[in-house]
Amino acid sequence: MKELAQAIYRHAPDTGLCATAIPRLSLVYVDRPSVPTPVVYEAGLCLIAQGSNRVSMGERSVVYDAAHYLVVSVDMPLLCHVTDASPDLPYLCCKLGFDPALLTELMMAESGTAPRVDLPAIGVYPSDPDLIEAVCRLVRLLDRPETIRALAPLIEREILYRLLIGPHGPMLRHVAMAGSHVNQVGRAIGAIRQRFDSQIRIEDIAVEAGMSTSSLHAHFKGITGMTPLEYQKQLRLQEARRLMLIGGATAGKAGFAVGYESPSQFSREYRRLFGAPPRQDIERLHAASSTTLSL
Structure with missing residues (x-):
């Protein structure tokens, strides 16, 4: 983890979140605790190398740090609150967005099945040394940009595979399955995000998700804890804030x-x-x- 912190420190901006030359990989550097800030967390892995962060969804909050990693299954409007950071020991985090096509490919190559799932859309789990080591190798590629094109896809596959066989794997398998309710809800979320500041008809969102209106309501709330309209309202209010x-x-x-x-x-x-x-x-x-x- 110390090596990962050093790698993030070398390539993170002075402050805030920045994209990198590696597709879907972003780095975060913050040198003081923050106020709760509205952020839409896109589906992906968040791994902190130093410091801690609290994310809140409604009344539910989770804290993750260097001993825990965060997995977000579908895009979620959350409040982000960096709680442990200083100029001497800044908050250092890397975020890897999920490639749905790669998730599907890996799932099919392994078993092609998705077991029943009763997991939240976001989850925090004890850090896995093999996962940390793989993420560290991915970030270190930024030291040698000429290696990114050939090696980054290989390491990304390893990271996603380790997540698929980890505690949040059942949920990710449903994300990857085109006909699963999690995948359909993900499509509904994408449609809502595209026009969150406009009037939407739930019937239209259901059609885009490939679901009936009643099925969309039931599964959307089961996965996100909100109805589609409540989700839109959260997006609106957090953006206004x-x-x-x-x-x-x-x-x-x-x-x-x-x-x-x-x-x-x-x-x-x-x-x-x-x-x-x-x-x-x-x-x-x-x-x-x-x-x-x-x-």
């Missing part, structure tokens, strides 16, 4: 930008999700950030 917190937008402009026509409805739903009206919530987050910076 980001626009106000990072972009400096007013509540009115942020609400309108994400599809709300009624300021009162926006404020009411915002307060229900974040526990305070927009202006008060953003002031609270800025105050928390200023306190953190002064410590």
Whole structure:
């Protein structure tokens, strides 16, 4: 893990998240604790080499660190809160997005089956030394860019294989199966994300997912913990929060930008999700950030 931290440190930006020359691989460097920030976690593996992070989905929160890795099965709107970071010991993390076609290929090559599954969309598991070693080899390819094209796909296959045979493997197998409910819900999520700021008809989303409306509702909530409309609402409100917190937008402009026509409805739903009206919530987050910076 120390070697992985060093490799991430060499190639991560001064702060924040950055893509790399390796497809689907991103690196994160943060040198101080953050305020809870709305982020859409795309399906993939998150492996922390140093520091810790809390991610929240509604009332459920999970913490992962250098001793645990996070797997996200489908794109999820979450609150991300880096809890352990400093200039001397920055938060260092790598994220590898899933290639659905490769997942399917590996699953079919191994057994072609997907057992019954009752796992959450996101899961945190004790770190696997073999998985860490493979991820470390992948990140180290950034030291020799000429090797990426030939070797990165091989190491990516190994990483996905280790996840498929790991504790979250049953869920990933369902993600990879074209006719599975998890795969269909994933398609519904993609459709909602594309037009989250517009009015959507659940019947249209169900058609795009290849499901009946009743089946979409049941399986969508079983996998994400939300109905499709609740998922859209989370996307809207988290994007509005980001626009106000990072972009400096007013509540009115942020609400309108994400599809709300009624300021009162926006404020009411915002307060229900974040526990305070927009202006008060953003002031609270800025105050928390200023306190953190002064410590």
